Amino acid sequence: MLGALLRVVETTLAKWPDQLMASVGNADTVTFDVFDTLISRRCANPVAVFDLVARKGLSQIDPVTYRRMRIDAERSVRKAASGEVTLEDITSRLVREHPELGVSAQQLMDFEIESEREMTVPYPEMHEVFESARRQYEVALISDMYLRRDVLLDLLERDGYDLRGVPLFVSSDEGVTKRTGALFGIALERLGNPSAREVIHFGDSLLSDCLGARKAGVRAALVRRCVHVA
Numbered sequence: 001m002l003g004a005l006l007r008v009v010e011t012t013l014a015k016w017p018d019q020l021m022a023s024v025g026n027a028d029t030v031t032f033d034v035f036d037t038l039i040s041r042r043c044a045n046p047v048a049v050f051d052l053v054a055r056k057g058l059s060q061i062d063p064v065t066y067r068r069m070r071i072d073a074e075r076s077v078r079k080a081a082s083g084e085v086t087l088e089d090i091t092s093r094l095v096r097e098h099p100e101l102g103v104s105a106q107q108l109m110d111f112e113i114e115s116e117r118e119m120t121v122p123y124p125e126m127h128e129v130f131e132s133a134r135r136q137y138e139v140a141l142i143s144d145m146y147l148r149r150d151v152l153l154d155l156l157e158r159d160g161y162d163l164r165g166v167p168l169f170v171s172s173d174e175g176v177t178k179r180t181g182a183l184f185g186i187a188l189e190r191l192g193n194p195s196a197r198e199v200i201h202f203g204d205s206l207l208s209d210c211l212g213a214r215k216a217g218v219r220a221a222l223v224r225r226c227v228h229v230a
C-alpha cells in the first residue's frame with residue numbers, strides 16, 4: 001500500500017518539470033517566483049527563522065516571545081506602509097519598540113539574513129525547470145519579499161542557481177508588489193516591453209503569482225505538486 005503510494009508520488013514528481021515546461025507554449029520569456037518556487041526553507045512554517053534568530057543572538061529573550069515581537073513588528077510596519085516594506089524597516093521598528101533586545105537594527109538584520117542562509121534549500125525539480133528554461137528562453141525572477149535584492153541573489157547562488165545575466169525584480173527594492181500586478185508591470189518594462197502574452201510566470205502563490213500576473217496580462221502556472229495553468 002505504502003509502496004504503491006510512493007510510486008504515485010514519484011511519478012507525479014517525475015512528470016513535474018515536463019508539465020511546467022509544456023505550459024510555456026509560445027512564450028519566449030519565463031519568469032519565476034523565488035521563495036517556495038525555486039528555493040524553500042527547511043521548516044514547515046517560515047517563522048521558524050525567527051526562532052533561530054533568537055537562539056543565535058538574543059540569549060536574554062526566549063524564542064517564542066521574540067517570534068511574537070517579530071510578527072507584530074512586521075504587521076505594524078506593513079499597516080503603516082503604502083507599498084512593500086524592507087527587513088530594515090522591520091528590525092528598526094523592533095529595536096525601537098523593544099530596547100530590551102539589546103542589539104542594533106543592523107545586528108538583528110544580520111542575524112536574520114544569516115538564519116535565512118542556514119534555512120534555505122533548493123527545490124531540485126524546480127532547479128531542473130529553471131536550467132531548462134534558461135537554455136531555451138529569456139528568464140527573469142520576480143519576488144515579493146522584504147529581503148534586499150543582493151541577499152536574495154546570495155541565497156539563490158548558495159543553493160546552486162546560476163544567475164549570470166538573469167534580471168531579478170524584488171518588491172522591497174521597487175516599492176510595489178506582484179499581488180497588485182505593478183511589479184509585473186515594472187519587470188515587463190525593464191525586459192524591453194515584450195508583449196505580456198509572450199511571457200509566462202511560474203510561482204507558488206495563487207494570489208501573488210497567478211492573480212497578480214493576470215492583472216498585468218501575463219499567463220501564470222501555479223507551482224504545486226500538480227501543475228495548473230491559469
Ligand SMILES: [Mg+2]
Binds near residue numbers: 033034035036037205
Ligand atoms: Mg513564493
